[in-house]
Amino acid sequence: MAQKTVLLVDDTPENLTVLGEILMPYYRVRVASSGSRALSAAMTDPRPDLVLLDVMMPDMDGYEVLRRLRQDPRTVDLPVIFVTALDTTEDEAHGLELGAVDYITKPVRPAIVLARVRGQLELKTSRDHARDHAQWLESEIARRIGQYRMMQDVSMRALASLAEARxxxxxxxxxxxxxxxxxxxxxxxxxxxxxxxxxxxxxxxxxxxxxxxxxxxxxxxxxxxxxxxxxxxxxxxxxxxxxxxxxxxxxxxxxxxxxxxxxxxxxxxxxxxxxxxxxxxxxxxxxxxxxxxxxxxxxxxxxxxxxxxxxxxxxxxxxxxxxxxxxxxxxxxxxxxxxxxxxxxxxxxxxxxxxxxxxxxxxxxxxx
CATH class of the missing domain: 1.10.3210.10 (Hypothetical protein af1432)
Structure with a gap:
């Protein structure tokens, strides 16, 4: 199975270093130090399978980054975990309402980070498999319906031609x-x-x-x-x-x-x-x-x-x-x-x- 890619987004280099050391033994890690760079990284290969996104960043905060990711059909299903020092219930609820899949508070604990990342990547893999299977089923049904209609049309024309021939x-x-x-x-x-x-x-x-x-x-x-x-x-x-x-x-x-x-x-x-x-x-x-x-x-x-x-x-x-x-x-x-x-x-x-x-x-x- 191909190695999963995790995109880390934080304006503080020390935070990127901590998260990178936790995740690099298990995943391909990419980093972005701002919201605009995060949006660009989400569109370039290797495309991330998961984003760990800081909330409090200058110019473009994590909430705005998530809004834009959800507005683009290419990233609408990309799972995002907020990583932030904000720990009130209101902050967490706001992030989840915008479409975040989980919330990790700072200072991060390695075991929690690994468990949350692993869980969300497994869910994404299951969703991707279900989506791919559904698309295959849809195309197969369309193919078979097309064959069925073609056989119907040929049969109808054959019957009609018999009448015309008479x-x-x-x-x-x-x-x-x-x-x-x-x-x-x-x-x-x-x-x-x-x-x-x-x-x-x-x-x-x-x-x-x-x-x-x-x-x-x-x-x-x-x-x-x-x-x-x-x-x-x-x-x-x-x-x-x-x-x-x-x-x-x-x-x-x-x-x-x-x-x-x-x-x-x-x-x-x-x-x-x-x-x-x-x-x-x-x-x-x-x-x-x-x-x-x-x-x-x-x-x-x-x-x-x-x-x-x-x-x-x-x-x-x-x-x-x-x-x-x-x-x-x-x-x-x-x-x-x-x-x-x-x-x-x-x-x-x-x-x-x-x-x-x-x-x-x-x-x-x-x-x-």
Whole structure:
């Protein structure tokens, strides 16, 4: 074990000599003859593990030195023992209130000094070990949560890609719409009416949930899903059920695992359920499956509605060519207040260049 370092602070050389002779056989000893030198020594290597601090010093007394040590995050936990001729209860209480860990009165007795120093260094070692272990645990928990979320995200994207593949779309549609949703959410978070709603946790949940928006398409028969021409009225009625089918599938997954201790891990699935069920609703109430209007439509679904339509407009399909960015932008603007939430359209216009960058980065045919 490395030798511990004790910093002795006293303006009287004789006192430093006495304390040094007591401690040097057992510890590395550093000395400072003033408060300002003590503060400097506390910041330089070898950093002290403990300070024995005189109270009555000119210019800067021990109380002020301790105040400054406690104000600096680098020395806030550095244990300090006052060594002083002041021996009233009030003096001792004042020092302890400021954060001193112990009090030794002059003239010092070697056995008392060694016992107090040894005790405080042992306590510091225990605290340091506990702190280091806690930091390791915190980083390990963060690492494992990160791995768990990555596995969740990969699984969600795989499921979403299966649904998109059945609809002759690509997995890049999933990535594009996911990034569009995050961009819209982060933009709304800067606006006064949305700041309290758009916490970082909420933005992350919306982004993680977005890939599941069309998961219900796995329940749509192939002859309808892959029909190249216009759907009949009956076929369109079946196609529209994918919104409810997707939400119901996600609800079944939540219901099977919704215990209190798992609720936080499942929060994004509740968002996913809202998105799957309502991303085809329209601001004016003419959408499906429930004909919701305005702010009755969940916010995440309002973001997804624009993201999904925009990506459909700029993407080539067997039944249509890809539209240029400016034309797609005009169509989105035309839907402001009818198809789309006006605030979401405004956020889109603020970040249209970012949408174009996302579309280029995850263009069909490129590796995701």
């Amino acid at each position: 609809d002759n779309e690509t997995g890049n549609h999933v990535l594009r719409t996911q990034n569009y949703v995050r961009t819209l959410a982060e933009t709304l978070a800067t606006r006064p009416g949305f700041r309290s709603l758009m916490t970082q946790e909420r933005i992350d949940a919306m982004s993680r949930a977005a890939p599941l928006h069309d998961i219900g398409k796995v329940a749509i028969p192939d002859h309808i899903l892959h029909k190249p021409g216009r759907l009949s009225e009956d076929e369109w009625a079946v196609m529209k059920t994918h919104a409810r089918q997707g939400a119901d599938a996600i609800w079944r997954a939540i219901r099977d695992h919704d215990r209190n201790e798992e609720r936080e891990a499942l929060d994004f699935l509740y968002v996913a359920m809202d998105i799957a069920a309502h991303h085809h609703e329209r601001w004016d109430g003419s959408g499906y499956p429930d004909g919701l209007a305005g702010q009755d439509i969940p916010l995440a679904a309002r973001l997804m509605a624009l993201a999904d339509v925009f990506d459909a407009l700029i993407s080539q399909r067997c039944y249509k060519p890809a539209l240029p960015m400016e034309q797609a932008k005009s169509i989105i603007c035309a839907g402001r207040g009818s198809h789309f939430d006006p605030d979401v359209v405004d956020a889109f216009l603020m970040r249209a260049d970012n949408f174009a960058e996302i579309a280029a980065r995850y263009a069909d045919g490129r590796a995701a």
